[in-house]
Amino acid sequence: MLYRKASLAAVSALTSAFGFAATAHAQAFYLQEQSARASGRAFSGEVADTGAASLWWNPASIAGMTDAEVVASASVILPRGEVVDTGTLIRRPGGTFAPIGGDSVSRNPINNGVLPSGAVAIPLGDRVAVGLAVTSPYSFTTDYSETSWARYSADKTKLRTIDIQPSLAVAVTDWLRVGAAANVEYTDASLSNALPNVLATLPDGRQELKGNGWDLGWTAGFQMHNDFVTVGFSYKSAIKHNLKGDLTVSGLVGPFATSNMALSDIEANFYTPAQQILGARFNLTDRFTLNTQVVHYNWSKFDAIRLGAPVNAAIPENYRDTWSIAGGFDYAVSPSLTLRAGVQRTQTPTRDGERDARVPDSNRWNFGTGASYQVTKHFGLDLGANYVDFTDASIDRVTAAYPGTAAQTPILTSGELRNAKAFVLSLGGHFGF
Template identity: 60%
Template sequence: MHTKTSRIVLAGATSAAALFWAGSASAQAFYLQEQSVRGQGRAFSGEAADTGVDSLWWNPASIAGMQGGEASVRASAILPRGKVVDNNTLIVRPGQPAASVGGEAVAKNPIDNGYLPSGAIAYGFGRVAVGLSLTAPYSFTTDYDENSWARYSADKTKLRTYDIQPSIAVEVAKGLYIGGAANIEYVDATLGNYLPNLSPLLADGHQTLKGNGWDVGWSAGMQFHDGPVSLGLAYKSAIKHKLDGSVTFEGLQGPLAVQNGSIDATAKFSTPWQIIGSARAKVSKSLTLNAQVVRMGWSEFDSIDLGAPLNTSIPENYRNSWTWAMGVDYDINPQWTWRAGVQRGMTPTRNGQRDARVPDSNRWNFSTGTSYALGSNFTIDAAASYITFKDATIDRTTAAYAGTAVQTPILVDGSLQDASALVFSLGARVGF
């Protein structure tokens, strides 16, 4: 029976990854794009075509042609708000009529505030440059109360992802740059959800997944610079993750009590690939226009495959999706630059298959920011964003003990309401 009951926790367990208590509030699903304060100020509208270490995550070609070194450090505070509301979620225990799942009907702000640091460094030898970035591109933390209506889908989710990207870039001809990188990622996960006992008079049981692992992907890109126009195109591969760990069951009573204890388990899943296209045009001495489109291959996250002794596959059925962004950079004077931009992001989650662990929806991102050069080699960056999410259904049916005589369906009928996020970021860039 361990194989069947593990499906609930593992279906949510690998649906996200996080670093340094970050929250899901940015581009799509559990992808965070706050890897550049400069980029955030224009709503990430020109990153694949811009140059320097702040664009290294989006395009490893961004450091080609550098003379000397550049380093960047940043930190973002991500402050999501919203409600996950029960409309009429039902539980169907064996031999009993459907009944309300009970618990608190409104979960306020279940996605935790996040504090996300990142950084990058590069050194150029003329035509060739090498660089290294540390980022947290996929990130997610939720915290539902033990008496929440969503407790059978999720209670606490904490996953941490560290992405280390060593890069090399070459100027192959005047204005033509190419670059490549490895993406080395470490994932550490701890999360859980409650399990219903067979009698509604008994307290719930609980299950927890813990796992971790190292995996590798790659990035490649090119840029073309011709006078006032810069173009960039980059690709980031999907990364197939494998977590080795355990699943622990506790608090189960009656005939379910034999399941209490821990078993070793593995889970495999893939994060999406990305194709990023960007253009920048300096239309006057002070004004630069930016545009960027990103196609994300979320269909890679189509299932979670569980190894021995579970040996099963859980469908996720995410779909490929888009983001579009436009923005401006305006040089007020040689030391001071102002930025602004807007981004539209489409969710890869589908109606009928969205759960409380990843309560995602389509969003608009409105951003502004500024940079001030304190000297020829030191610049301070600041940015702020307001992100608004469309109300969406939470309606993925689950079942405890699926495929057994005690199968207990949870007919989920909820919604995400009034969701938004504020993001404040501060960073510094130094040349050497």
């Protein structure tokens, strides 16, 4: 019975870790702000552009470089929105369905954050280059109040990843560039949520899970170009993340008290999605470039979170594959100043009927504008600003605490994501030598 309840607590805790990054900016818990230049045109041409700033999207971007380059950027992410209870009910053991209680509106549960990234590229002769990108593609922090109506789904959650991408690129011909890279990724998660006690008058219990691990993926791509157009394509593999950590359950009383525990070496695994990225840049004039980019995300790989011994359980996620499409432009006002803008439309991988307060994601529009200014021959600045507008979406996934036991406590979730938006300000610099 102890392991059964440990399994239940671990499943509930772990699932709250990998969600609710949606309103931070990108879809589900993927963040795409890996370049200030890219942010300025709403990520509309990165797979087809050149230089270290595009290395995350396509390792072929550095092939044929004649000078070494270093880029660094940081994005300040300011999410806003409400997660609103519209009639959620809970049935405790021996009772009838009653309102969940607590604060009916959770405002701005995602913390403001700063997302850094950087890359370096070094040519080895006229055609070969090596590079290294360091990014954080899956990172966020949420903080629901202990009295929020969503407390049994999510309380405090922190997810951090560091992706280290060493790359090799070759200009095979004057019109073809190819590249390949490894993605060495470190993941660290710390999360908690409330557990209902047998009576509503009793304080809630609490569970917390901490875990981390190193995992490996890969990226490969190519670019074809002439004086008028550059077409780029890359494939970023799915990554199976394997975490090991500790689970603590506390504050349960009465018949639930035997579930209080501290377990070590809990194992879990899940997948982050593969991406297929296709884009193009059209040089309409010497000054004006039109950009477009389409991304297919294999979010269906995130079908479940699986836990090993001693839990030996899995919880379904049932994400769907999604698309994003973007268009934008770059306009060289002068040799020193380039202006840019773009718009992006992205689908959510969450499904109606299966969306909960852990991942209140929705479809969104991303509007971006920015500029680059070449301060000196070797140093320049990149600026970007984005406004992201999210569609209101239902939060309606039926869940249960202690399922399959005499203490099963069903929760009929009825809520909504409302007025969600994000402001993103990006600043970067590039240095050639």
